[in-house]
Amino acid sequence: MPSAVSNDDGGWQASAKAWIAEQGEHGDFGRRYVLDPVMLPRALARLPRKALDVGCGDGRFCRMLKQHAIDITGIDPTSPLLAVAQARDPQGAYLKAVAERLPFGNASFDLVVSYLSLIDIPDIDAAIPEMARVLKPGGSLLIANLNSFNTACADTGWVKNADGRQLHYPIDNYLQERSMWLEYRGIRIRNHHRPLSTYLRVLLKAGLRLTYFDEPPPIADTPPSKAASYRRAPWFLVMEWIKPA
Numbered sequence: 001m002p003s004a005v006s007n008d009d010g011g012w013q014a015s016a017k018a019w020i021a022e023q024g025e026h027g028d029f030g031r032r033y034v035l036d037p038v039m040l041p042r043a044l045a046r047l048p049r050k051a052l053d054v055g056c057g058d059g060r061f062c063r064m065l066k067q068h069a070i071d072i073t074g075i076d077p078t079s080p081l082l083a084v085a086q087a088r089d090p091q092g093a094y095l096k097a098v099a100e101r102l103p104f105g106n107a108s109f110d111l112v113v114s115y116l117s118l119i120d121i122p123d124i125d126a127a128i129p130e131m132a133r134v135l136k137p138g139g140s141l142l143i144a145n146l147n148s149f150n151t152a153c154a155d156t157g158w159v160k161n162a163d164g165r166q167l168h169y170p171i172d173n174y175l176q177e178r179s180m181w182l183e184y185r186g187i188r189i190r191n192h193h194r195p196l197s198t199y200l201r202v203l204l205k206a207g208l209r210l211t212y213f214d215e216p217p218p219i220a221d222t223p224p225s226k227a228a229s230y231r232r233a234p235w236f237l238v239m240e241w242i243k244p245a
Contacts, residue, residue, distance in 0.1 A: 055117030059085030
């Protein structure tokens with residue numbers, strides 16, 4: 001999710017069209033075959049009535065939750081993405097806003113979702129407490145994020161041999177928090193690397209309690225041409241945090 005509070009939007013405005021094309025209607029490989037099979041059941045497990053998707057992008061996960069009679073609101077600071085979300089779901093609630101300043105009252109939602117958005121948020125020390133603030137006591141914050149070993153060398157990627165075969169995925173400067181520009185298939189966006197300990201520190205400081213953690217592999221019927229690398233290095237993590245009642 002592009003969530004900059006300055007004029008630097010992390011490249012999302014310029015990359016929105018290419019990103020929408022990359023995602024298609026059902027999401028990219030990682031969302032469709034790795035994360036959705038975990039994220040959707042976890043989102044539904046506590047029978048939420050009212051939910052917020054922080055960094056909703058084109059609204060894909062919002063539409064999935066709406067199919068289960070959840071009153072879902074999506075926020076994102078990138079206008080072209082919100083326009084597509086609204087066009088695909090004309091009756092949906094999509095607002096232009098940043099994660100660091102959520103335009104909702106305290107205890108407004110049973111469920112808050114951050115679906116691959118933390119890596120795009122410049123200030124998680126402000127954003128995560130905001131997500132906790134708008135949660136009702138007993139509500140859950142459901143997070144999908146890139147694993148921090150992934151983001152540590154996301155700008156270099158797999159080490160390959162002369163034939164292009166993937167040898168190993170490098171980890172370097174893991175503890176050094178930093179941002180980097182990533183470019184692929186017409187998309188150029190800024191991602192933020194933070195060690196896992198940084199995320200855990202901020203979540204714990206916000207008073208949340210961890211109730212679920214996973215590093216999911218691709219599901220069984222994943223196209224084999226892409227599945228192998230995701231099993232060798234689990235790209236994603238999923239966490240569920242509860243706001244104590």
